Amino acid sequence: MTGNSDVSADSPLHTAKQYDEPSVFTPKSLLREARRQKELPDEPVPDICILDPDGDLVRYLVKTGQAERSSNWPGYHTELYEFERNNTTFGIIGCAVGASFAVLVAEQLFASGCEFLISITSSGQIQQRDDPPYFVLIERALRDEGTSHHYRKPEEYAMLDTDLRDRIEAECVSVSRPVYTGATWTTDAPFRETEQAIERARSENILAVEMEAAALYTFAAVRDRPVVCFAHVTNQMGQAEEDFEKGEENGSQDALEVIDVAADSWRSMA
Template sequence: MEPQLLKHKAYDEPSVFRPENLLREARRQNEIEEGSVPPVCLLDPDGDIVRHLRRAGRAEIHPHWPGYHTTLYETTLEGRTIGLIGCAVGASFAVLVAEQLFAAGCELLLSVTSAGQIVPQGEPPYFVLIEEALRDEGTSHHYQPPSSYAALGSSLRDRLQGSFSEVPVPVRSGRSWTTDAPYRETETAIAAAREEGIMAVEMEAAALYAFAEARERPVACFAHVTNQMAVEEGDFEKGEADGVRDALALTTAATDACEDLLSTEQSTREQDPQ
């Protein structure tokens, strides 16, 4: 019998409920003036980046963000304004926010999320540019027909490869496993992931990549491998300032690598506004 999750999925049919409409009503109800978000936005599921920047006085609330469920902050990295949303944990929440951000003017979305080590790439912490994500969650199946993996778009992949020499910790490339249930990472599931050559387990990338392909939006996801699932004490150490220095260096490098894409996106929108 076909699972209920896979029934009645008309992938080419538009949704009745649209992020633009939600944002319109949120602006009306909360008396928020119309305005765009920064072209580059970062999802920070752990919230460490946002908390660190706020404590340092480097993050301000964006005045035009109407999202019901989140607060959008903005900071400046190497002269560029970046939007940040913290604690959007899990596939469905991450995609809900991604839909809203692109509807509000985002042109490039990055995600840097903590991840557990599967196939070791050295001692944590380090980053993995997620090229493919195992679809062990529900949200991606609302955007793309069933398949084992969701993938980083080839255009972004080509831009990002070899762009991280200035990041203080290693940046690898490879596969992740996206799960909805982190406390069901059994020995059997881990062994199967290891057989697939999966480097890390996280909770957002497969859904974000399925959304990105369906909506033709540029999204790149990074796993910040910080732990070995706490099977021993002393795990989950991200490094200096909870890994914020390294994550911001990664964000800067990724943004620089996509500079020409941002220009192309902006030019396209100016010529053919939606």
């Protein structure tokens, strides 16, 4: 999917970028000052953390008494919850919607001791692989958002690490809901998903549209951090009646199965 040839080279998104130059403002400095202000100890988060942009999984875990809010998480804009599953402690943050917010939180989590990050986000169907809901293991994401362009030179796609993809893909056969491996389109503007843009995405065999993966994968590649993103395809962008249905408990049990597979696959690589 090539960009418009008349895009101005003077756009701030593409100028004044020195990709090898370190940032003056860092997640560690933000967290240091947050801990000072909130009088919190410097304690690590769990090794495996989850981004839950919809917040449905967090709400389910809290409602069923499986998760408790961490009293030591210093993030200004978020709350970290922890829960135990299969003898593993997970950290989870809900409602981090969109590329910039997701990467802001990812930076903070890895600066706080996270070793592996899983993102599961609701997505709109582009190419039909099944009747929603189902999952897509995102192997590449179209960089139609702004955040990734602050981390890496312009390229069309951000990619999932191939070893991690192969491990997870092989284990996804155990998940109750179908899990397909493929591409997504990451956008900053969901209410600008025009017919032309959708058709262009279909022409590249893109399976779904979401709002975080391209930025998270670019961050992961630049920072050399393991991140995997799943698209939970739940809707046809409001073009069908009774759309946006995830299933029982808003798809939380299905999402937990996917998380188990991803966590086990990452641990097998250690």
